[in-house]
Structure formats: C-alpha cells, structure tokens
Amino acid sequence: SRTLRLAVIPGDGIGQEVVAEGLKVLTAVLPADTKVESTEYDLGARRYHATGETLPDSVLEELKNNDAILLGAIGDPSVPSGVLERGLLLKLRFAFDHHVNLRPGKLFPGVASPLAGDPVIDFVVVREGTEGPYVGNGGTLRTGTPQEIATEVSLNTAFGIERVVRDAFARAQARPRKKLTLVHKNNVLVHAGHLWTRIFNQVATEFPEVSTDYLHVDAATIFFVTQPERFDVIVTDNLFGDIITDLAAAVTGGIGLAASGNINPSGAFPSMFEPVHGSAPDIAGQGKADPTATVLSVAMLLQHLGLTDEAARIETAVAADLAERVGKPARSTSEVGDALAARVAG
Amino acid sequence: SRTLRLAVIPGDGIGQEVVAEGLKVLTAVLPADTKVESTEYDLGARRYHATGETLPDSVLEELKNNDAILLGAIGDPSVPSGVLERGLLLKLRFAFDHHVNLRPGKLFPGVASPLAGDPVIDFVVVREGTEGPYVGNGGTLRTGTPQEIATEVSLNTAFGIERVVRDAFARAQARPRKKLTLVHKNNVLVHAGHLWTRIFNQVATEFPEVSTDYLHVDAATIFFVTQPERFDVIVTDNLFGDIITDLAAAVTGGIGLAASGNINPSGAFPSMFEPVHGSAPDIAGQGKADPTATVLSVAMLLQHLGLTDEAARIETAVAADLAERVGKPARSTSEVGDALAARVAG
Ligand SMILES: CC(C)[C@H](C(=O)O)[C@@H](O)C(=O)O
Ligand SMILES: CC(C)[C@H](C(=O)O)[C@@H](O)C(=O)O
Numbered sequence: 001s002r003t004l005r006l007a008v009i010p011g012d013g014i015g016q017e018v019v020a021e022g023l024k025v026l027t028a029v030l031p032a033d034t035k036v037e038s039t040e041y042d043l044g045a046r047r048y049h050a051t052g053e054t055l056p057d058s059v060l061e062e063l064k065n066n067d068a069i070l071l072g073a074i075g076d077p078s079v080p081s082g083v084l085e086r087g088l089l090l091k092l093r094f095a096f097d098h099h100v101n102l103r104p105g106k107l108f109p110g111v112a113s114p115l116a117g118d119p120v121i122d123f124v125v126v127r128e129g130t131e132g133p134y135v136g137n138g139g140t141l142r143t144g145t146p147q148e149i150a151t152e153v154s155l156n157t158a159f160g161i162e163r164v165v166r167d168a169f170a171r172a173q174a175r176p177r178k179k180l181t182l183v184h185k186n187n188v189l190v191h192a193g194h195l196w197t198r199i200f201n202q203v204a205t206e207f208p209e210v211s212t213d214y215l216h217v218d219a220a221t222i223f224f225v226t227q228p229e230r231f232d233v234i235v236t237d238n239l240f241g242d243i244i245t246d247l248a249a250a251v252t253g254g255i256g257l258a259a260s261g262n263i264n265p266s267g268a269f270p271s272m273f274e275p276v277h278g279s280a281p282d283i284a285g286q287g288k289a290d291p292t293a294t295v296l297s298v299a300m301l302l303q304h305l306g307l308t309d310e311a312a313r314i315e316t317a318v319a320a321d322l323a324e325r326v327g328k329p330a331r332s333t334s335e336v337g338d339a340l341a342a343r344v345a346g
Numbered sequence: 347s348r349t350l351r352l353a354v355i356p357g358d359g360i361g362q363e364v365v366a367e368g369l370k371v372l373t374a375v376l377p378a379d380t381k382v383e384s385t386e387y388d389l390g391a392r393r394y395h396a397t398g399e400t401l402p403d404s405v406l407e408e409l410k411n412n413d414a415i416l417l418g419a420i421g422d423p424s425v426p427s428g429v430l431e432r433g434l435l436l437k438l439r440f441a442f443d444h445h446v447n448l449r450p451g452k453l454f455p456g457v458a459s460p461l462a463g464d465p466v467i468d469f470v471v472v473r474e475g476t477e478g479p480y481v482g483n484g485g486t487l488r489t490g491t492p493q494e495i496a497t498e499v500s501l502n503t504a505f506g507i508e509r510v511v512r513d514a515f516a517r518a519q520a521r522p523r524k525k526l527t528l529v530h531k532n533n534v535l536v537h538a539g540h541l542w543t544r545i546f547n548q549v550a551t552e553f554p555e556v557s558t559d560y561l562h563v564d565a566a567t568i569f570f571v572t573q574p575e576r577f578d579v580i581v582t583d584n585l586f587g588d589i590i591t592d593l594a595a596a597v598t599g600g601i602g603l604a605a606s607g608n609i610n611p612s613g614a615f616p617s618m619f620e621p622v623h624g625s626a627p628d629i630a631g632q633g634k635a636d637p638t639a640t641v642l643s644v645a646m647l648l649q650h651l652g653l654t655d656e657a658a659r660i661e662t663a664v665a666a667d668l669a670e671r672v673g674k675p676a677r678s679t680s681e682v683g684d685a686l687a688a689r690v691a692g
Contacts, residue, residue, distance in 0.1 A: 075533070081532050081543075082536040085534060086533075114462055114572050115460055115461065115462060115571070116460055116461060133498075138535075139537055140540075145504070146505070147503075147504060148503070148541055149503045150537040150538045150540070151500060151501055152479075152500040152502075152535045152538045153499050153500075154500070155495065155497055156496045156497070156498075158491070158492050158495070185585070187431040188428070188479075189498045190432060191484040191496040191497060192496045194427075195494055195496040198490070218588050218589050218591075221567065221589055222592050222596040222601065225460045226596055242531075242534075243564050244567075245564075247564075247568065247570075247571070250567065255568065
C-alpha cells in the first residue's frame, strides 16, 4: 500500500471548481491500496486581501512535505497585476526549481480546431521555468514621472539551459518521431540566443538519433497555424514558452484542454501540476468551466509519480469523453468530472 | 512637378526580386509630373562577405538625403545570425528613430486564411521600434564555458512609450471602430509592464472616444486564432510586436502579403518600408516569391509621403488581383508585378 501526499492549491476563480473535479477523478482512478493524503492551502486573492500574504515562508516549508502539488488558477482583478503572479505562482516555480515546464499540445480526435483542414497535432513544449525574462530582475527610475525608465533583465545560464535542453532531447529520443526544435530569437537577442544555440548544438551531439531544427519565435508562431504537424518536441525559454503554449492551446481545441507540469526532475522539491488556463473570473462559480485541463494535469502528476497505468487510463477516458462531446449540449463542470470519474473507475 | 528621392536597399535572397516589382508598380502609379530619383544601395550578405561592412557611416549619411527607403529583405545563412539583423536592419531602425513600426493585418476578400470559418480581419499593429528587448543591451560572462551567463536588458522609457502610444490612439481615433488594445505581459514583466500600462491609461484620457482594452501577450495569441475580428488597433512593445505580427500575417493569408512601415513621424529622418517576410534563401532567384507584400509596402510609403490617391490605387489593385487569384495557377514574381502595374496604370 502506498500513500500520496498531495498539496492542493485551488487558488482563485474557477480554480476551486476545476480542482474539485481533478481530485474526484484522481480518487476514482487510484487502486484500493493507494491512499491520497491531501492538504488544501488557502492561497490567492482571498488570503491576500485578508492578511496581505501571498506565500508565507511557513507555507512554503509545509509544501515541501508533499509528493506533488495540484494548483487550480491564480489571479483576480481585485489584486494589482503581478502581485499574485510573482508573489505566489512564480515564487513556487522558482523556489521549487521547476525548471522543466512541460506543456503537451495534442489535438484529440473529435475536438474542433480553429484551424481549417484536419491537422494532426501532437507535440510537447519543454519550457524553461526558472530563468530568462521571468527572473524579476530589473526596476524603475524616476518612477511615476515623465522621465521614468524601466528595465527588465533576462538572465540565462549555461547550467540552466543545459539541464532543460538535455531533458528535452531525452523526451524527443523517447518519441517515435525523435525530433527537437529550438525556438528562440537568436538574430536579435544575440547574447542569450547564442548561448541557447551553443548549448543546444553541444547536447545534440549526445543524441545522434534526434533530428534538430531551429526557428525564430516569430516564425514559429506562423508554423503553429499553418503547419502544426511539423512539431514533435520544442524547447524554448521561459517567456517564449509562455507565449507559444497559449497559441498551442488555441490550435489544439482551446485553453480548456491544456495541461501542464512544473517539474523538478531531481525530486528535491515537489513538482506542481496546473491547467494552463487562468482563473477566468467572468465565469467563476457558475459551473461553466471545463475541468478537462485539470484532469489531464492530474494524469501528468500520476505519470510523474510513476503511476503510469493510472495516467494512461485518465488520458484514455478524456479522449473518449472528448470524442463523444461532438454535437452534444455543454455540460457543467461537475458533470464532466463525474463522467470522467466514471470512465476511469469502470 | 515633384521629385521623390528614394533609397532602395534590395538586400538578400528574394529581396532583389520583390523590390524590382515594387518599383515597377511605383513607377506605374505615379502621375506624369512626379519623378522618382532612386539610388540603390548594395547592403547585405554580399557586401559583408566582400568588405566586412554591414552599414558604413558614409552610407548612413547618404541615406538621410532621401524622402523614404524601400527595403527588400536582410539575412543569409552564410552570415552568422544577428550580424546583418543587428548591424544593418536594426541599426537603420534605431539610427533613423523609426519608433512607429506599422503593420496592418488585413484579410483581403478571396484570400484563404488558415483559420476555419470566414473571419473578417482588419486591424493594424503599432509596434514600438526603438526600445524594449531590441536595444542590444546585455552581454555574456565566462563566454563559451560551462559557467557562461548571458543577459538581455529590455530598456523602456516613458518618453519612448508615450510617443508610440499617442500615435496608436490617434490612429484608433481615425478608424470607424475606434478601439485600441494594449498588449504586454504586465503580470510578469512588472517594471516595464506597469510603465506601459500607466502611460497607456494616461494618454487614454486625451482620447475619450477610443475604447481601450488590455491583453497579456500570451492571451493575445489565442485571440488571433479564435477571434481576430476583435482587434482594431493594437499597440505593443518591440519584441511582442515582432511575434504577434508574424502570427497576424499567418492568419491573414501569409507572410507573402504582409507589409510594414518603419516610421519616423517627425520626418527628421527618412521612414523605411519593407515586407515583413525574410530573405527566403530557399526560393531566391527562382521567380517564385510573391511581391505583393512589397507592393503594399510601397503603398504605405506613398501614403506616408502624402500621395494618398496613389496609395489607395495600389491597395485597390492588390485587392482586385487577390480576388482573381482564386483557383488560378501560381504566377511568377514578375507576372504578379506586371499585373499590378497594369492595374494601377489603367
Ligand atoms: C499567470 C502567469 C504568471 C503564467 C506565466 O506567465 O507563466 C501563465 O501565463 C502561464 O502560462 O502559466
Ligand atoms: C529580421 C529581424 C531582425 C526582424 C525583427 O525581429 O524585427 C524581423 O523579424 C521583422 O519582424 O522585421
């Protein structure tokens, strides 16, 4: 028998609703001898307004005593932009060294893509999660005046790039097509871009079976809509990864289906799984949110913890559910969760 | 009678071919009493290999004696990434203070979009052209070693943001829908993002008729494929503008149709007009390149110089030509140029 210690951070808006369905499916899929010991953490806009805290050190410490973290969504219009994003979500990713931000882009059969034709899309983006323009380095001078200047400093290290690039090569190696595309902007951001390119080419020599490719980020966005089939594994920096994974979600049926994992491959700290979508305050509390992205994030969580069969059963259940949605009226958040829980249990 | 002094930089790859057609259409559209005095500048990969020069100071000086610059495309795989981009193209944009980088996104009738349905797309992106992550600030330490670090510094000034934001508001004000969307990432890049947001909100008070909107850049990419109709005028920083305008080109029928102007609104230095596409070395010299983006860039050039009727005639000719392309075999670069020249002359 085994116990999974799970930290749950529902967060803001629809985060609460989708996480409930994710846990429902998790419970349904686990074998009888595997228990979940979950602890819910009240973090996000409510706590910030009540106490001024975003992520107290004591909570950060407690979170470490878990096998994984399931997060719903962070952000609310009542909180100034950046406070919860930087003070909670990014703080977790950086504190727990989540350097592999894994974001699959898969168009499931039956799902409508906004793209014409019937593209076959099945790639995965490996987004660096602990460096680049996301480090928070920078500042302002003469703030609030007509002479204000503001800087943002992107920090990139050979160490940080190499570990994520190597992870991406290993993933490409394990896939049938064995193809890896580096996305950057090395013709303009020459300092960081040349470092990424050098490390990428170095690590490539260790993976002779993997075919490689380079695209500027602007050109990559074109291929996402004109030729998404060309992508297998993509590796890119934190900011470019943020941008192209929302685009990837859009072309694979929408942000309601896009799962992600913030992974610390060493296991030194718990990895964190979350839907790519935000807190969607406009539809919060109405049972309208699609919990599928969270359920698929739960599958990634199980995969990460070695529960490979259970992860696969969730994926199969989601695929079957999506195929049956065609032409049917929309269901509520909990109806989708119930249907998926029934499938994985059955 | 009037004389237009035009500097022509064909550049690399298909640049030569498309610029020839652009000039053909320009000559055809101008009234008899308007002369073109054009000077061609040999800049790009060939000159770099021959002399090591990208943009000599003497050439930069000469370029100033022109009313406008027409540029084809810059870049070749034989030159290390960044050398021509930073040393020639970006050097021109910065030296001539091209702070308004104007990029229309319009789906002409008859043109196939990769998007399903029949979206109506007609927006313009006002991309800041002289600041942000494009300034070239940054560097490397312990270069070439496993301990290398690389930085890229994005510089943003209230002065630089305000002038481009005001330009974008004025453009929105002049359009029927009067809508302006700011695109940034102010929940992560809080220093630059908050400065952009503050200036945007300040200038908005001067344009009460313009409705405003804010989107994070990642979310914006979603709307480009799911709801492109929602955009009227967009203002954004240099890097985000680079990324979203390639995406915009993709959804409006491809990079073969996307025109741009690098504009110095004060007229202190000549503005520069160029297709958004690159030098496409794979198809260079084969007469396969579509010159339409260059021809539309010529229309923007004429518009900028006050030749409004001539600009409109080119737009009309392009629209008619595109509508007639449906179902026809592809024509060569010069056949398209001939057809457009005949239409504007007729
Ligand atoms: C909410 C925001 C900080 C976050 C990011 O930019 O990484 C989100 O967009 C994402 O992609 O997970
Ligand atoms: C070639 C490159 C430097 C340029 C840019 O990044 O601005 C191009 O992509 C563009 O959009 O004009």
